[in-house]
Amino acid sequence: MDDRQLKRKAEIAELLLDAARQLGESLEPQRVYERFHDLLADVIRHDGVVVSSYDDRDDLIRAQYVWTEGEVLDPTTLPPVPLNREGGGMQSRVIVSGESLLFNDVAERVTQPDGVYYNVNREGTIQKLPESGPSGTSAAMMVPVKDEGRVVGVVQLMSDDGRYSSNQLELLEGLVAQMGAAVRNARLQEERRRLEAAEAAARAVAAEREQAAQVLEAVGDGIFFVDGHGRVRLWNKAAESVTGVRAERVRGQPLAKLIPEWEALATRIPVAEDGAIPQPMTLPLRAGGNDLWLSFAAVRMADGVIYACRDVTSEQRLEEEKSDLVATISHELRTPMSAVYGAAKTLLREDIVLTAEQRQQLLEMIATQATRLSQITEEVLLTSRLDRGDLPVEREPVDVADIVSATVEAIRPQLPESTAIEVEIPPDVGAASGDRDRIQQVLVNLLDNAVKYGASPVKVHAYRTDGVIRICVADGGPGIGLADQDRIFEKFYRADPQLARSPSGTGLGLYISRELAQRMGGRLELDSEPGAGATFVVELPQA
Ligand code: ADP
Numbered sequence: 001m002d003d004r005q006l007k008r009k010a011e012i013a014e015l016l017l018d019a020a021r022q023l024g025e026s027l028e029p030q031r032v033y034e035r036f037h038d039l040l041a042d043v044i045r046h047d048g049v050v051v052s053s054y055d056d057r058d059d060l061i062r063a064q065y066v067w068t069e070g071e072v073l074d075p076t077t078l079p080p081v082p083l084n085r086e087g088g089g090m091q092s093r094v095i096v097s098g099e100s101l102l103f104n105d106v107a108e109r110v111t112q113p114d115g116v117y118y119n120v121n122r123e124g125t126i127q128k129l130p131e132s133g134p135s136g137t138s139a140a141m142m143v144p145v146k147d148e149g150r151v152v153g154v155v156q157l158m159s160d161d162g163r164y165s166s167n168q169l170e171l172l173e174g175l176v177a178q179m180g181a182a183v184r185n186a187r188l189q190e191e192r193r194r195l196e197a198a199e200a201a202a203r204a205v206a207a208e209r210e211q212a213a214q215v216l217e218a219v220g221d222g223i224f225f226v227d228g229h230g231r232v233r234l235w236n237k238a239a240e241s242v243t244g245v246r247a248e249r250v251r252g253q254p255l256a257k258l259i260p261e262w263e264a265l266a267t268r269i270p271v272a273e274d275g276a277i278p279q280p281m282t283l284p285l286r287a288g289g290n291d292l293w294l295s296f297a298a299v300r301m302a303d304g305v306i307y308a309c310r311d312v313t314s315e316q317r318l319e320e321e322k323s324d325l326v327a328t329i330s331h332e333l334r335t336p337m338s339a340v341y342g343a344a345k346t347l348l349r350e351d352i353v354l355t356a357e358q359r360q361q362l363l364e365m366i367a368t369q370a371t372r373l374s375q376i377t378e379e380v381l382l383t384s385r386l387d388r389g390d391l392p393v394e395r396e397p398v399d400v401a402d403i404v405s406a407t408v409e410a411i412r413p414q415l416p417e418s419t420a421i422e423v424e425i426p427p428d429v430g431a432a433s434g435d436r437d438r439i440q441q442v443l444v445n446l447l448d449n450a451v452k453y454g455a456s457p458v459k460v461h462a463y464r465t466d467g468v469i470r471i472c473v474a475d476g477g478p479g480i481g482l483a484d485q486d487r488i489f490e491k492f493y494r495a496d497p498q499l500a501r502s503p504s505g506t507g508l509g510l511y512i513s514r515e516l517a518q519r520m521g522g523r524l525e526l527d528s529e530p531g532a533g534a535t536f537v538v539e540l541p542q543a
Pocket of ligand 1: 449454475478479480493494496504506507509510534
């Protein structure tokens with residue numbers, strides 16, 4: 001190698017080193033192409049540059065950077081060219097062989113029918129050669145861009161009037177190698193950024209899902225999703241506690257398998273479609289051994305129906321109680337009120353003369369009915385105090401034999417003469433712990449019921465056992481039907497109220513009595529065989 005050659009090699013080496021540094025600074029492929037072209041402009045004269053990429057997955061060659069007659073063109077205006085493996089077309093030859101090409105007879109070549117040639121002018125107009133006329137290019141160099149030995153693109157350099165030498169080709173090859181490495185690096189960076197962004201987006205979606213799932217678990221309403229095949233896909237915690245059905249038992253199962261009435265229920269729940277506001281529907285459901293009232297709302301989704309449900313049993317009971325209260329009060333008050341009104345009106349009439357006995361009877365009627373009215377009011381007020389928990393109940397020793405005989409004596413004057421009350425209490429039964437007045441109130445109610453609904457003789461007896469004292473009030477009446485035995489302790493419940501023989505009443509007496517017994521630490525139970533009289537047992541702790 002002579003001095004000139006050595007000097008040239010050193011210059012090329014320096015140039016390439018500088019190129020590597022400059023190209024490596026760019027982290028976007030487009031910027032790398034632009035810098036590559038800047039570097040090229042300083043060392044090899046040219047009228048056109050095209051950088052194309054080749055993708056072996058679809059065998060297409062695509063322009064990535066196009067500069068012609070001093071203008072950078074949009075590379076997408078050049079259609080992708082299919083690789084021609086049979087050797088036609090200059091780009092294809094470079095890609096297939098992996099070798100650079102140098103032509104100083106381009107005008108002639110493009111007339112050959114073995115490849116596709118385009119000419120692109122500075123306005124970006126593409127003209128297919130040779131049909132559109134002679135090519136303006138006289139010389140061209142084509143260099144493969146390689147990645148680990150694979151050809152991934154081609155750089156074409158065109159000159160309109162001149163020739164290219166093998167030294168220039170060598171220099172171009174060096175620059176193209178640097179550019180290829182820089183583009184690869186930029187692409188890797190781009191890919192890394194894309195992956196990082198995708199990862200961050202996936203993380204955000206996962207976090208959002210997680211949060212949504214947590215919210216679903218935390219909401220107070222039962223939420224469940226039934227897919228198009230009627231199977232449960234989602235069953236949150238509140239759905240578990242509302243229905244008593246565990247998520248692991250129901251998930252993936254048809255809901256009707258665990259809640260048999262579901263099929264009938266589902267047809268009654270309106271399902272909101274197309275963004276409409278769901279209309280809630282309150283329906284009864286027997287779940288987990290309880291009779292519940294649930295309010296359901298449903299929305300149709302693409303692949304099923306999402307339901308929200310809420311336990312409104314206590315609200316529903318309150319509603320029922322409210323209407324029972326209104327019905328009872330209006331019914332029970334009307335009779336005594338009209339009796340009082342009628343009697344008072346008669347007393348006030350001046351056109352008829354009443355005997356002293358008649359006046360007495362009317363006044364007694366007013367007094368009796370007024371007492372009845374105040375009893376009704378008292379029962380309603382007492383019930384509401386019990387419900388509010390605002391009824392103080394004493395716990396003091398109360399002699400049972402004493403309280404029973406006092407109570408029987410107190411009510412005897414109000415009873416029909418024919419009613420017999422037999423009291424059988426051993427004198428040593430002892431004292432119970434409770435509130436004297438409240439125990440008496442319970443006994444009055446039981447005796448009153450025994451007389452009202454039962455038949456003579458009414459028997460009261462008491463005994464001590466296991467730390468408690470039991471006072472039993474038994475009658476010889478028809479007793480209470482099995483279906484009614486639990487319910488008579490409910491507020492406002494009256495067995496057979498529509499029967500003509502049924503005496504008036506609010507249906508609050510037994511509710512109040514049981515509540516009072518419980519507040520004194522005892523209980524009130526019924527022991528009745530239908531047809532064989534009723535026995536109510538008040539149990540109180542021994543004092
Ligand atoms: P009320 O007497 O005001 O109706 P209660 O709560 O005291 O209210 O009683 C509820 C219902 O229980 C009564 O309406 C009656 O049907 C039934 N009942 C109560 N005691 C007896 C009894 N000794 N024999 C038969 N039925 C009874």
